[in-house]
Amino acid sequence: MSTIHSKKSHEFLKDVDKITRHDKTFWGVRDKRDIMAMGLPEWEDLRELASRIKMHTATHLADYLDKFSKKLESRGVTVHWAKDAEEFNEIVLGILKDHNAKKLVKSKSMLTEECEMNPYLEKNGIDVVETDLGERIIQLMDQKPSHIVMPALHISRDAIGEEFERRGISKEIGNHDPTYLTRCARYHLRDEFMKADAGLTGCNFGVAETGDVVVCTNEGNADMSTSMPKLHIVAMGLEKIVPDYDCLAVFQRLLCRSGTGQPTTTFTAHFEKARPGAEMHVVLVDNGRSDIIASEEHWQTLKCIRCGACMNTCPVYRRSTGYSYTYFIPGPIGVNLGMLKNPDKYFDNVSACSLCLSCSNVCPAKVDLGEQVYKWRQQLEEFGHESSVKKWMSRGMSMVFNHKWIYNSALWWSPMANHVPKFLMYSKINGWGQGHEMMRFPKKPFHVLWKKGKVK
Ligand code: SF4
Secondary structure, X not given: OOOHHHHHHHHHXXXXXXXXXXXXXXXXXXXXXXXHHHOOOOHHHHHXXXXXXXXXHHHOHHHHHHHHHHHHHHOOOEEEEEOOHHHHHHHHHHHHHHOOXXXXXXXOOHHHHHOOHHHHHHHOOOEEXXXXXXXXXXXXXXXXXXXXXXXXXXXXXXXXXXXXXXXXXOOOOOOOOHHHHHHHHHHHHHHHHHHOOEEEEOOOEEEOOOOEEEEEEOOOHHHHHHHOOOEEEEEEEHHHEEOOHHHHHHHHHHHHHHHOOXXXXXXXXXXXXXXXXXXXXXXXXXXXXXXXXXXXXXXXXXXXXXXXXXXXXXXXXXXXXXXXXXXXXXXXHHHHHHHHHOHHHHHHHHHOOOOOOHHHHHOOOOOOHHXXXXXXXXXXXXXXXXXXXXXHHHHHHHHHHHOHHHHHHHHHHHHHHHHOOHHHHXXXXXXXXXXXOOOOOOOOOHHHXXXXXXXX
């Protein structure tokens, strides 16, 4: 175990029941996604179209953003531009201060996680209340999201019930029924909505032609966050722009089917302007996205629509949980985004991939996730983070495969490995042996049997 990821996942794997539940739950979501995909004969065409739309938009980003912002401004919406996380946080705080806002209710936004907005606002005296149920649970438990769509799925209902009891959110001690707990959370949040001075939402898609901010949720919390307070702030990454409604329809058909296996999210809100007597601000955030467009090898990560499907299908994610990764977004897309953010800090995660490419095959926008992880691995030496053991092993393998006589001798002697004592094979000094079952080498190699006509 040479990486932080492997060490952390080793700890999680000790709780067999928990990790099995985690694995099964996310595989169940992947199953639902498959059923949805198979229900649409044009599924693969939609994926291809989505990928092309994203490529087109990324290469015409400035034009579409200009169109989008002008449309919003023509309806009285204030548009702000933030070059990085720091500027984004300052802009949001500035808007809140201008309105003397003390309490902010917000719906789920991975961009605000990326910019570490909550701790920044809290440090500056703002009471930030997450209103997505999963996000609220982890906020109350002082944890981080472990998945981008289902951030608290790793927490058991008993742990949630006990937390709600401690905080007085649920009154019936010992009642950990999910419907009851959800109802309690609903009453608790309703109170927060009523008292809030401002509401913040993310943005799943920004439609350039019409200037719509489209927000998809399953709980209606974005709608509540924007209909109670009179101030609405939108946090939007530059890559969320789509050209028009036709393109939006393609993504709408893919997003929820891929992410949760539902035909659509329960709520889809289109915000075009502030309601009478209210104000709406849209903050467009770059924070490294322009640099990603410039990367010939890795720009495709910008096609991501944050559905989470690549995590649900990833065998490493399912068996190691989101907390094993060092970047705040886990799974295949997180491995790649972390490397784009800071390879020196997040290089460790590239080992958390079996290169099965299941992620690339389910991604609705056809992001070539596994292929990019492979490219990052090849760049590790350039970053000065290659594993010396793996480097020597690769050199050894290269020598074996490039010299016929070494290869044949290795095959000839390989059955000797069948006699390595178990205490050595599965000891701590052999990391590979942990969690692996040693295969038995046949007495004679395949090509010898083939030549003798013993295999057909
Ligand atoms: S990379 Fe693809 S599968 Fe993964 S979250 Fe993004 S859109 Fe979904």
